[in-house]
Amino acid sequence: MKTLEIYLHIPFCIRKCAYCDFLSAPAGLHTQESYVRALEQEMLGRAEEYQEYQVSTVFIGGGTPSVLKPEWIRQLLDTLRRHYRIAEDAEITMEVNPGTVDSAALTLLHDAGINRLSLGLQSAWDEELKALGRIHTFQQFLEAYKAAVSAGFTHINVDLMSGLPGQTPESYEATLRRVAELAPPPEHISAYSLILEEGTPLAERYAAGTLKLPPEDTERLLYEQTEKILREYGYERYEISNYAQNGCVCRHNVGYWTRENYLGFGIGAASLVENVRFQNGKELQQYLKDPMGQREQMQRLSLAEQMEEYLFLGLRLTEGIGLKDFYETFHYELEQIYGRVIEKHAGEGLLAYTDRERGRFLHLTEKGLDLANYVMADFLEPELP
């Protein structure tokens, strides 16, 4: 049976963070509820189209999905269960802001069927959190984490960031260690380098010269620390910014990088189904009026486009790309299409082959992971024989 991942977008938050360029904004209860109803309508309306798929993962992201009342989350999940074939072992993740939940809410969420939490911490230092415009403190995080564990969550991810205003190698190391030393430790950590996204307050302050970021060499050092320190605690890097213990990767996200089918609900939500990409419009009011009528930018990917995506997404995984899988997917040998590019970057020490049980894999080297864009750009626009 074909599989499908489902993403629900919740475009609400308490307050927009200074670095955030996601589709999200604060909203009143009434708007929130209308949105939940619209989501249900969209899920319902699309159900028949996807009856032949088994849903392997569900991810509720945002925004801050945890601003919604837990009962609404339960209703959304119930709707999904009633109208889609959700696999028994499905991974059902929800993003949670530590400043928005208490133990009652977490218990309700667990009961509703959420089996994986992604907690947005970013830093263990309150000054750094403040500089980012986060609404919570480290103490609040600790409480939320404890409450999540008590509520029964065993699969927890913690989001961290490096390269923050005011961050030092010492403060970052402490953040990493405090999180890795939590009892029980989270099975998964995402650690991102701060990106100044155009149009965010942080980017504007930086451009105006009123925001100081760590100098390049420090930023670089911070980035290198992540892998080294997390390894001490048994976290294995499996993607550019993602680390997991005991192979507990985020199945939903891995699906994005291996080009599984995924279906997004809600405003701005993107989908890829059978090599067609499409996305819902970003206007909240439009969506509330007509949740089914928002699909746009329908793009059927050509074979060459599928290949370039396969490469630039697949190479994000440290495991890399299986030559056998590439052949089975496209009926061309990887070497036949990309021989020259691979040779060039292998020569520079950025790409390498490794033989595993499942055959030969092409992957970025440690140095290559740091220069991923430089390498990936060359995999675009392949010439087919």
Add this chain to the structure above:
Amino acid sequence: MSSIDQSKIRNFCIVAHIDHGKSTLADRIIESTGLLTSREMQAQVLDNMDLERERGITIKAQAVRTIYKARDGEEYIFNLIDTPGHVDFNYEVSRSLAACDGAILVVDAAQGIEAQTLANVYLALDHNLDVFPVINKIDLPSAEPQRVIEEIEDVIGLEAQDAPLISAKNGIGIEEVLEQIVHKIPAPGGSPENPLQALIFDSVYDPYKGVIIFCRIMEGTVKKGTLIRMMATGAKEEVVEVGYFGAGQFIPCEELCAGMVGYITASIKNLKDTAVGDTVTDDRNPCKEPLPGYKKVQSMVYCGMYPADGAKYPDLRDALEKLQLNDASLNYEPETSVALGFGFRCGFLGLLHMEIIQERLEREYNLDLVTTAPGVIYKVHKTNGEVISLTNPSNLPDPSEIEYMEEPIVSAEIMVTSEFIGAIMELCQERRGRYLGMEYIEGTRALLKYDLPLNEIIYDFFDALKSRSRGYASFDYDLKGYEQSSLVKLDILINREEVDALSFIVHADSAYERGRRMCEKLKEEIPRHLFEIPIQAAVGGKIIARETVKAMRKDVLAKCYGGDITRKKKLLEKQKEGKKRMRQIGNVEIPQKAFMSVLKLDDRK
């Protein structure tokens, strides 16, 4: 047509400093006379290039003829001849003026006299034109017409008490301007019976008609069948058609005779045969001598132009050929560069001219160009007595063969308000200017006179002038001649390889400073590679400056999830596109714009 009364013709032009309202006044004159109704009127008829394209012929709309019914009840023919406004085209301005009998001087009621006002009015007076002033923009809150009138009388010595006070933009006072054209600009002289003597003030190439000559008939008559001869170039052809200028169209007529302004076509295939300033005569009944003032147009500025994609070399050659058909002052010859491959060394009247050509090549011919730093023509006196005109720094002979070198010098006039005199003098000093004198124009403004080396002003002098005077300084210059100078060739080495396309000639005293800034600028432009790249400036093999592009160590997207993929792919595409626009020098990829960005080594931000 043959019975046109010479006393009812007025041939004139409008002179002004840039932005004082020359084109707008021209529009109003055309609009208020008998050529177009206001409904047909498009803004700035004389400048409108789209109009030309629609008509399928290329006209620079250099002249227009209109009919004005004056208060005395008579109809007058106005020939308004447009003049290019930029110092690059001074020679063309001078030829256009020679085709007129009078000029309207437009002065902005708020800004008063500026450097180009003076330069242009003196040019007009030099051509014995009768000039009358018009005070424009009197509707501006900051307008001070009385002050400007006094300024015109004091500084230029032109009677200005009865100058029309107008707003060309709002159509105020135009009637008075028209009346003054009738009364203050003399009717042309000359006799239709004399041997033909006509001045070429412009010419354009039309694929069907061949060259179309724009001329002013000084003496005699020309009509279909006349065998004409260009006195300077010697070209001879039989006239196919004569006529005058509507707005954006040619209107044929029987004949053109003394005092008239119009066009001639004669199946001439090469624009070079009809040089601006040349005299047209009747080969069977020639005039005794040509009209005075003809000069062969000299290129002042040279640069290398290369197709970004080497395979487009033939396209670039074809495009240059076609542009030259319409712009005789453009010249080019093939050259090769180790860094940039096959291209052309092109000569221009000035930097603006260069930019125009570059833009036309890119827009009209869809070419992607790499341009090297513009340079002037140096005269290299070799020890063996030979003198070469150097247009490409790479061709500089070995220093041991050079006796001495000369560089072109211009006389410059800069008008500036007194508070900025210090800053502007400092700028001229930095640019190796030789102070000649200063005149005060009323209490608060001064005219500074300097001799400046041309190579110091072709890059960014104008920008620097504006930024150091908060936009208030104005500037005009004329080529004066050549002077001996201590010049050296500055070479740039990237990753220890000399890049010929980046070499340029510079005065020995500024070599260090320029080399240093060049390295800094290139450091910004050259992207990081996997290895460290030294950028060095050298004179005669000696390194005088160095910068380093650090090795790239991190270039990665932290996040890429379901909703990001399309956007992130675009980022990678941009990166790939950027790589395509690079030039490979050794194992370093240099963005094409690096070759040009070094032109703008602006000293003070």
